[in-house]
Amino acid sequence: MSAELAAHARRGGTAHARRGADAHGGAGRVALVDLLDRVLAGGVVLAGDVTLAIADVDLVTVSLRALVTSASALAGPEDRGHAVTPGAERAR
Amino acid sequence: MTEPPGVWLYAVAEGVDTAILAGLAGVGGSAVRAVAAGGLTAVASDVDLAQYGETALERNLEDLDWLAATARAHHRVIDAVARHRAVVPMRLATVYSGDAAVATMLTAQAASFRRTLDRLGTRKEWGVKAHLAGRPEPEPAAGQPGPGSGAAYLRRRQQQLDAQRDGRRDAAASARAVHAELSGHAAASCCHPPQLPQLSGERAVMVLNAAYLLDAGSAGDFERAVTGLAARHPHIRLELTGPWPPYSFASTQEPPG
Numbered sequence: 001m002s003a004e005l006a007a008h009a010r011r012g013g014t015a016h017a018r019r020g021a022d023a024h025g026g027a028g029r030v031a032l033v034d035l036l037d038r039v040l041a042g043g044v045v046l047a048g049d050v051t052l053a054i055a056d057v058d059l060v061t062v063s064l065r066a067l068v069t070s071a072s073a074l075a076g077p078e079d080r081g082h083a084v085t086p087g088a089e090r091a092r
Numbered sequence: 093m094t095e096p097p098g099v100w101l102y103a104v105a106e107g108v109d110t111a112i113l114a115g116l117a118g119v120g121g122s123a124v125r126a127v128a129a130g131g132l133t134a135v136a137s138d139v140d141l142a143q144y145g146e147t148a149l150e151r152n153l154e155d156l157d158w159l160a161a162t163a164r165a166h167h168r169v170i171d172a173v174a175r176h177r178a179v180v181p182m183r184l185a186t187v188y189s190g191d192a193a194v195a196t197m198l199t200a201q202a203a204s205f206r207r208t209l210d211r212l213g214t215r216k217e218w219g220v221k222a223h224l225a226g227r228p229e230p231e232p233a234a235g236q237p238g239p240g241s242g243a244a245y246l247r248r249r250q251q252q253l254d255a256q257r258d259g260r261r262d263a264a265a266s267a268r269a270v271h272a273e274l275s276g277h278a279a280a281s282c283c284h285p286p287q288l289p290q291l292s293g294e295r296a297v298m299v300l301n302a303a304y305l306l307d308a309g310s311a312g313d314f315e316r317a318v319t320g321l322a323a324r325h326p327h328i329r330l331e332l333t334g335p336w337p338p339y340s341f342a343s344t345q346e347p348p349g
Contacts, residue, residue, distance in 0.1 A: 030167070032160050033292045034219060034333050037284045037301065039163045042339030043183035044208075046197060050098045050187040051146050059153065059184060060285075066154040067291050 036063070097138035098145060098187040099127070099194055102169040103179040103337075104205050108133040112176055119144065119165040129195035130202035135173055136194060139187065149185050167337075174216075174337035178209045181342050208342065214308045215279055217341060218334035220318060221287075222270060222300035224263045225329045259327060260297065266325035267300040273321060277314045278304035280341050299328060303340035311335065 040059040047055040054062075100119055108126050116124040118137035127134040142148060152158045163184060170181045188194045198205070240248075275281040286298040306314055315332060322330045 029164075030333065030336075031292070032163070033287050034221075035163050035167055036159075036291070037219075037287065038217075038303075038336060038339035039166055039181075039184040041284065042342060043181040044104075044342050045183045046101070046186050046201070048101065048186040048188045049193050050141065050144075050189050051149060051185050054146055054149055054185050055183070062150070062153045063156075063159055066156040066159055067288055 036060075036067075095141055096190065098141045099136050099190060100139045100144060101182045101186045101188065101194065102135040102137075102166060103173055103181045104132055104134050104198065104209075105173060105177045105179045106132055106206075106209060108135060108173060108177060112173060113169075116169050116172055117165065118169050119162050121165075124169055127191050127194045127198070130199035132198050132202055132205055134194050134198055135169060135179075136188075136191075137169075141187075144185075144187055146187075149187075153185070170337045170339075178213050179337055180205055180208050180212065181337050181339050212305075212338045212341065215305050215338060215341075216308070216311070216335035217338045218304050218306055218311065218314060218332065219336065220270070220274060220300065220302050220304065221298065221331045221333070222263070222267050222328040223294060223296035223298050223331075224259060225327055226296050260299075262327040263297070263299045266328045270321050270325060270328070270330065271300055271302050274302070274304055274314070274317060277310060277317055278306055280305040282340050284340070296329070303336075305338055305341045306335075 040063060045055050100122070102118070102124070110126055113124045113126060113135065118124045118139075120139060120143060122137035122139055124135060124137045127136050143152065152162075166184050170179060173179050174181075188197070271281070271283070281302060281304045284301040284303065286301055287294070289295060289298075292298075304314070311334075318330055318332050
């Protein structure tokens with residue numbers, strides 16, 4: 001289980017109740033889920049001579065098992081926290 | 093470490109001030125340094141191949157805590173450099189056997205890196221996510237029967253399902269309209285796949301996970317546009333993230349969007 005995800009679940013996903021954190025390290029940390037979208041699927045793919053095969057692999061797929069197995073334990077209704085108030089989550 | 097270290101790459105830029113790199117901690121707490129060749133600078137750090145070699149990476153990438161720490165370290169370095177310079181971010185887990193191999197790559201790819209650096213310039217990436225706006229229906233407390241007969245219950249259930257279907261259709265239409273308008277503000281745009289609810293902790297259906305490449309001066313207009321769209325599209329809930337280094341637009345091939 002991921003400690004970071006567990007902490008997120010305890011917060012009830014309230015990171016989404018406001019404008020996302022400043023990616024430039026301002027007020028808060030960026031959400032892991034948004035970061036993984038970018039560092040696993042974005043960026044230039046170069047075949048490093050050490051990680052030659054990994055450059056050809058879809059990293060999202062490689063890491064998917066980790067995400068699902070780590071997260072599934074948290075996805076139960078008890079762990080999902082309360083729903084945030086609709087309307088309060090709009091971008092400002 | 094017994095074997096020589098590998099060289100982890102974060103980004104490629106032109107003329108990086110090494111003072112920016114001096115205080116940075118890279119993946120695994122490694123010191124960040126510059127490898128220069130072909131008029132370009134690769135931002136890099138030495139990593140233990142027992143943890144960051146290909147075989148180890150295949151295993152470690154499936155460990156979410158390891159992945160989170162590594163992704164954050166990778167981002168921290170790229171973001172620090174991107175605050176000062178145009179950068180081309182590297183995909184996570186690009187590792188070379190030494191500085192000579194990095195220099196060879198930089199020289200061979202110099203023209204395409206320069207084209208990408210020119211295209212990206214000081215532009216930043218912004219993310220906009222949209223979820224189905226929840227109108228939570230009060231559920232009867234467990235064990236307490238709902239009012240009316242079985243037929244009334246089935247009718248109510250059917251109405252709920254119809255409303256759910258209509259809500260998703262309206263949300264999808266709103267998401268398309270939002271993406272079309274925001275793309276008009278951007279130099280380029282693209283859509284990521286919807287995020288896993290297990291990872292986002294978000295129970296509402298995700299209907300848009302987009303990225304926009306914005307000129308340095310247009311972030312204010314963009315943010316106002318998002319606010320205006322949020323007010324006009326009550327079926328969805330919008331969230332803005334950024335500025336990000338231009339991860340989603342870094343391909344040295346044809347620009348997306």
